[in-house]
Amino acid sequence: MPYINIRIGTSLAQAQRDQLYDKTTMLMNIVMGKRREVTVVNIHESSPQLWAANAVALTPEDPIGAYVDIKVTEGTNTLDEKAEMLSQIVKMLRDVVGVVQEACYVVIDEIPASSWGYNGKTQAARAVSKL
Numbered sequence: 001m002p003y004i005n006i007r008i009g010t011s012l013a014q015a016q017r018d019q020l021y022d023k024t025t026m027l028m029n030i031v032m033g034k035r036r037e038v039t040v041v042n043i044h045e046s047s048p049q050l051w052a053a054n055a056v057a058l059t060p061e062d063p064i065g066a067y068v069d070i071k072v073t074e075g076t077n078t079l080d081e082k083a084e085m086l087s088q089i090v091k092m093l094r095d096v097v098g099v100v101q102e103a104c105y106v107v108i109d110e111i112p113a114s115s116w117g118y119n120g121k122t123q124a125a126r127a128v129s130k131l
Helices: 014-030 079-097 123-129
Strands: 003-008 040-045 066-073 105-111
Touching: 003 014, 014 040, 014 079, 066 079, 079 105
Parallel strands: 003 040, 066 105
Antiparallel strands: 003 066
16 A cells, blocks of 8 residues: 655656556555555646755756655665666656656655554454454
Protein backbone atom coordinates (compact mmCIF):
# COMPACT_ATOMS: atom_id res chain seq x y z
CA MET A 1 0.00 0.00 0.00
CA PRO A 2 2.53 2.54 -1.03
CA TYR A 3 1.84 6.24 -1.45
CA ILE A 4 4.26 8.19 -3.64
CA ASN A 5 4.37 11.97 -3.77
CA ILE A 6 6.33 13.44 -6.69
CA ARG A 7 7.09 17.16 -6.44
CA ILE A 8 8.47 18.67 -9.62
CA GLY A 9 9.62 22.21 -10.40
CA THR A 10 8.09 22.50 -13.84
CA SER A 11 4.80 22.11 -15.69
CA LEU A 12 4.29 18.73 -17.26
CA ALA A 13 2.33 17.61 -20.29
CA GLN A 14 -0.39 15.04 -19.57
CA ALA A 15 1.67 12.43 -21.42
CA GLN A 16 4.55 13.02 -18.97
CA ARG A 17 2.19 12.73 -15.98
CA ASP A 18 0.83 9.48 -17.40
CA GLN A 19 4.38 8.13 -17.82
CA LEU A 20 5.25 9.04 -14.23
CA TYR A 21 2.08 7.35 -12.93
CA ASP A 22 2.76 4.22 -14.97
CA LYS A 23 6.52 3.95 -14.42
CA THR A 24 6.33 4.72 -10.69
CA THR A 25 3.61 2.11 -10.19
CA MET A 26 5.60 -0.41 -12.25
CA LEU A 27 8.78 0.22 -10.23
CA MET A 28 6.91 -0.14 -6.96
CA ASN A 29 5.63 -3.51 -8.20
CA ILE A 30 8.82 -4.87 -9.76
CA VAL A 31 11.49 -3.44 -7.43
CA MET A 32 9.63 -3.14 -4.12
CA GLY A 33 7.11 -5.99 -4.59
CA LYS A 34 4.06 -3.77 -3.99
CA ARG A 35 0.64 -4.47 -5.48
CA ARG A 36 -0.26 -2.15 -8.35
CA GLU A 37 -3.92 -1.89 -7.38
CA VAL A 38 -3.13 -0.25 -4.03
CA THR A 39 -0.29 1.99 -5.23
CA VAL A 40 -1.17 5.68 -5.25
CA VAL A 41 0.94 8.31 -7.06
CA ASN A 42 0.41 12.04 -6.56
CA ILE A 43 2.21 14.60 -8.71
CA HIS A 44 2.56 18.19 -7.56
CA GLU A 45 3.88 20.66 -10.13
CA SER A 46 5.23 24.12 -9.34
CA SER A 47 7.17 26.83 -11.11
CA PRO A 48 10.98 26.63 -11.09
CA GLN A 49 11.19 29.92 -9.15
CA LEU A 50 9.62 28.17 -6.14
CA TRP A 51 12.68 25.91 -5.92
CA ALA A 52 16.19 26.94 -4.85
CA ALA A 53 19.53 25.18 -4.89
CA ASN A 54 22.46 26.65 -2.98
CA ALA A 55 20.12 29.48 -1.87
CA VAL A 56 19.49 30.59 -5.47
CA ALA A 57 16.03 30.36 -7.02
CA LEU A 58 15.89 28.18 -10.10
CA THR A 59 14.96 29.50 -13.52
CA PRO A 60 13.23 27.68 -16.38
CA GLU A 61 16.69 27.25 -17.98
CA ASP A 62 18.12 25.40 -14.95
CA PRO A 63 17.92 21.65 -14.40
CA ILE A 64 14.53 20.77 -12.91
CA GLY A 65 13.99 20.60 -9.16
CA ALA A 66 12.49 17.30 -8.04
CA TYR A 67 11.68 15.49 -4.80
CA VAL A 68 10.04 12.09 -4.42
CA ASP A 69 8.63 10.79 -1.14
CA ILE A 70 7.72 7.10 -1.03
CA LYS A 71 5.72 5.77 1.92
CA VAL A 72 5.76 2.04 2.63
CA THR A 73 5.13 -0.16 5.63
CA GLU A 74 8.16 -0.53 7.88
CA GLY A 75 10.19 -3.70 7.41
CA THR A 76 8.63 -4.78 4.11
CA ASN A 77 11.66 -4.09 1.91
CA THR A 78 15.36 -4.96 2.00
CA LEU A 79 18.23 -2.48 1.88
CA ASP A 80 19.03 -3.67 -1.67
CA GLU A 81 15.43 -3.12 -2.83
CA LYS A 82 15.38 0.38 -1.39
CA ALA A 83 18.76 1.27 -2.94
CA GLU A 84 17.56 0.00 -6.33
CA MET A 85 14.32 1.96 -6.00
CA LEU A 86 16.20 5.20 -5.24
CA SER A 87 18.37 4.70 -8.32
CA GLN A 88 15.48 3.75 -10.61
CA ILE A 89 13.30 6.71 -9.53
CA VAL A 90 16.01 9.23 -10.44
CA LYS A 91 16.58 7.45 -13.77
CA MET A 92 12.83 7.57 -14.42
CA LEU A 93 12.68 11.30 -13.68
CA ARG A 94 15.54 11.95 -16.10
CA ASP A 95 13.90 9.81 -18.78
CA VAL A 96 10.48 11.47 -18.43
CA VAL A 97 11.16 15.12 -17.52
CA GLY A 98 14.76 15.68 -18.58
CA VAL A 99 17.75 16.97 -16.65
CA VAL A 100 17.08 17.25 -12.91
CA GLN A 101 19.06 19.07 -10.23
CA GLU A 102 21.98 17.19 -8.71
CA ALA A 103 20.18 17.79 -5.40
CA CYS A 104 17.29 15.56 -6.47
CA TYR A 105 16.12 13.78 -3.34
CA VAL A 106 14.21 10.52 -3.06
CA VAL A 107 13.05 9.54 0.42
CA ILE A 108 11.63 6.17 1.41
CA ASP A 109 9.59 6.62 4.58
CA GLU A 110 9.01 3.37 6.43
CA ILE A 111 5.90 3.77 8.54
CA PRO A 112 4.97 1.34 11.34
CA ALA A 113 2.07 -0.92 10.31
CA SER A 114 0.03 0.36 13.26
CA SER A 115 0.43 3.98 12.13
CA TRP A 116 -1.12 3.88 8.69
CA GLY A 117 -3.53 2.01 6.52
CA TYR A 118 -6.21 2.33 3.91
CA ASN A 119 -9.93 1.79 3.55
CA GLY A 120 -10.35 2.30 7.30
CA LYS A 121 -7.94 -0.41 8.51
CA THR A 122 -4.34 -0.18 9.68
CA GLN A 123 -1.74 -2.27 7.92
CA ALA A 124 -1.28 -4.17 11.19
CA ALA A 125 -4.98 -5.08 11.27
CA ARG A 126 -4.86 -6.08 7.62
CA ALA A 127 -1.87 -8.38 8.28
CA VAL A 128 -3.67 -10.06 11.21
CA SER A 129 -6.83 -10.60 9.17
CA LYS A 130 -4.79 -12.42 6.49
CA LEU A 131 -3.59 -15.05 8.99
